[in-house]
Amino acid sequence: MGDILFLAHRIPYPPDRGDKMRGFHILKHLSRRHRVHLIAFADDQRDLAHQAVLSGHVASCQVIWRGKHNIVAALQSLATHRAASISAFDNREMAATVAKALKTRPIDTIYVFSSQMAQYLPAKPRQRVLMDFVDVDSAKFEAYAGQARWPMRWMHAREARLLGGYERAVARRVDAGLFVSEAEAALFRSRARGGNIQVLENGIDTDFYDPKAAMERISGMGPLLTFTGQMNYRPNVEAVKWFADRVMPRIREHHPRARFAVVGRRPADAVVALASREDVLVTGEVADVRGWLAAASVAVAPLRLARGIQNKVLEAMAMARPVVASAAAAEGVDDAGTIRVADGEAAMASAICALLADREAAEALGASARERVLARYGWAARLAPLDVLLGDAARDRKSAA
Template identity: 60%
Template sequence: MGDILFLAHRVPFPPDRGDKIRSFHMLRHLAARGRVHLAAFADDARDMDRPELAALTASRAIVRRSKPQIVAGLQALASGRPLSLTAFDHAAMRRVVAEMLAREDIDTIFVFSSQMAQYLPAEPGARVIMDFVDMDSAKFAAYAEEAKGAMRWLYAREAGLLQGFEQAVAARADASLFVSDAEAALFRGATGAERVEAIENGIDTALFDPAAAFAPVEAGEALIVFTGQMDYRPNIEAVSWFVEAILPRVRVAHPEARFAIVGRNPGEAVKALARHDGVTVTGEVADVRGWLAAAAVVVAPLKLARGIQNKVLEAMAMARPVVASSAAAEGIDHDGTIAVGATAADLEEAVNTLLSDREHAARLGREARARVIARYGWDARLAPLDALLGLAATQVAAA
């Protein structure tokens, strides 16, 4: 096979947040099968030079993304395009992609996230694999249902325009990938698209292992932990809901209970939650495993969630008892190894039960880790990519 051009809306390293975890493992899988050329945006100065990617790529071009949101918004309104695209529209990236396609023997273009599909040439002349991950237009449609006034109109506009773009891209792609069967079915139903596949997220169970080496966190015996990127709206809504509607009732039964919100870039709304009794907002941490290992319970009370939640897989792999909302658990084949609730009362009851019965909590955690090991290893989850690349099993074995 020829070379692969990998387009990513964020540099796929380090694998320390949901999208970068998936893109990193996709990149690593592809790099084991052919020469990969990476073109990606960096929204963090540290991502402009990631030497760790040298072993995975034949060449790399990183473009710093610094367009202000207000500028992207004005461009979207003026052009009639989705904000999701204008925010990632950059002349330097267009040059980079054109140069790589002209210089290298590319026979597969792997597009990670819909924002990067705008860089596909009109006539690709190569196999196109489009990893949408989630159906972003459905996310904005859900936002529109909850919003009012101008924001309702803006979200509805974004949902409609983005779905039209997603549908057009899928029609051009040789395969369109989604993170779960449910997400793939949603996309097929909404767009009528064909050649749609589900490739689930996995988990590195050697890294996320309670027996691995990592710095411990001393945080008491009744610690409840949430992990995630804390400038992401669904995460902000999740921790706000937990602090305001669930934690006070948990602390009636367990006054010693504390809630740690662990993740980078907490905004003012998240930081303000630390004013509540028993709440800690850590900001970015060097290694989330110490906080997970210290947790008596890990919670994922997301009201809006798409696909498979890495935060849940990581907690399961660390043998922690997990309490998840129905939305957060929907894409995960957990086989009853996590507690799931639809309402604040459901989640409160599940947390209280686990805090009261530590033996049951430990057993649930052990079962969750066993389930993840059996079901979510990255090699098994990404194996279907080989057929999409046109590789026979004998070629993979020889790679």
């Protein structure tokens, strides 16, 4: 049995954001039975220090700095007629490093995390290739185009078209294309011409995200509505601005002491500006998001544009918090009725006010949400399909016999 080469568009450590969480747990899962060689980009100087930690999980680890400016990537995209998302990750050092690994290591499987990394596959791979698309990224740019004005409308539409064609071409070349939810997989199947499209869902570390776990507690906040996420990510920025502008005034009519906590690293200027309001807290990066979740009267996910399964929703559920989410944020989460789904400012404000007014019902809803996560979203169960794809399940059955 040969080794696995794991290519990641961002170093999967620390597992403190959605893509890193998924990447890290998949990497750990694969490393339990296989020798795994990790080659990943880093775009944060602090991440360069984590190579030593990851080396404890894998047979070898190489991290390559990616510092290309978005403007440079956009110009290269125009010159080469490629999607800017792909140009942004075009790197000679990465290409040479991958080529050397394939030449010198006994690799029989290449696990590609995020479509940007598919450009480093050999033209005709002799290895098994698993392509983890996670989401249908091209659909995100379609949505952006629908909301934008010229010239951004043209740029987003171009990106959607070029990236969509690239995604479909990659799917036809690999042994399996993986998506984070059945909804994403079904969307891609409706657009693709062929390809083995399968679902590999996200899980949640329920021992870490446990309301009883040791953590720094936050108190004295009063009624607190908490949103967590990477706060320079456009859908998150738009969500918190909309919530602060349109939903919070309605909530404050009934709960004047209520405040909205925006918790996450790298807040965009538009998010920082929200902190001038008396009813909004913008924390920036925090050492441990669990304290803010534990303090939440209600965890909110008012995303209007969302792809795949939202980790922020699973984390809040695991922390036994009552959750109110938009339909977009709830899509793909098999919650069995343990979260409240509301679209539009009036409906969302009403759902939140009802939970603030009935704390017993809110706590019961949070408790049922945690039970659902425990039953449905453990990482080992969610990643079991990987063992089938790699043939491990068949080998286990043969060994048992």
